[in-house]
Amino acid sequence: MKRDVIIACDFPSAEATYKFLDNFTGDKPFVKIGMELFYSEGPDIVRELKSRGHKIFLDLKLHDIPNTVKSAMRQLAVLGADMVNVHAAGGSKMMAAAKQGLIEGAAEAGLSDVPLLIAVTQLTSTTDDMLKDELLIEEPMADVVKKYAYNAKSSGLDGVVCSPLEAAVVHETCGDDFLTVTPGIRFATDSTDDQARITTPAKAKDLTSDFIVVGRSITKAEDPVAAYEKCLKEFI
Secondary structure (H helix, E strand, O other): OOOEEEEEOOOOOHHHHHHHHOOOOOOOOEEEEOHHHHHHHOOHHHHHHHHOOOOEEEEEEEOOOHHHHHHHHHHHHHHOOOEEEEEHHHOHHHHHHHHHHHHHHHHHOOOOOOOEEEEEOOOOOOOHHHHHHOOOOOOOHHHHHHHHHHHHHHOOOOEEEOOHHHHHHHHHHHOOOOEEEEOOEOOOOOOOOOOOOOEOHHHHHHOOOOEEEEOHHHHOOOOHHHHHHHHHHHHO
């Protein structure tokens, strides 16, 4: 996949999502379906948006014992999402099981394409103080992300979710073809909200991000299409 902007459709319902996406009358943007929307609408929201021509990052962040994650991924494989994810903190066995579940699910459904599988390293709301004080992880953020990314690649995954600030170290460790999907993107004039490790689209490009995930800077904009096009111009 080439570098792209993914719009985080963090809406409470299908109706609100379709109303927002109806603004885009030209090319269909790559969209992220997260927990709020998926738990509200279920698998049908994935099928419907695929039928409308959107690529989909299904952002459910699976994290459980390996067998449970494998079984869940077998079910998710048939929905048509282009990208799915797990938490890297689940460990190498869990990540490898997730990949195998996707492969088996796609094969059972007669699908030629297996969704890309990426692993969340650390959330962009996580700070170094949180790592040390709450998670009891003493290593610096960049080293933690690098290790989690290495584990993900060794487990057969296609990339990771990380802050743009760690994209370069991930590529240095895992290669340029290992994907970095980076949330925490804001325009310079926007509020940071609840994210700590953030950059602008242009800075994310300089930091070698492959995909940026942009939510409120587009979805809450007065002109969402113009905001999306601004992201594309800065990032692509």
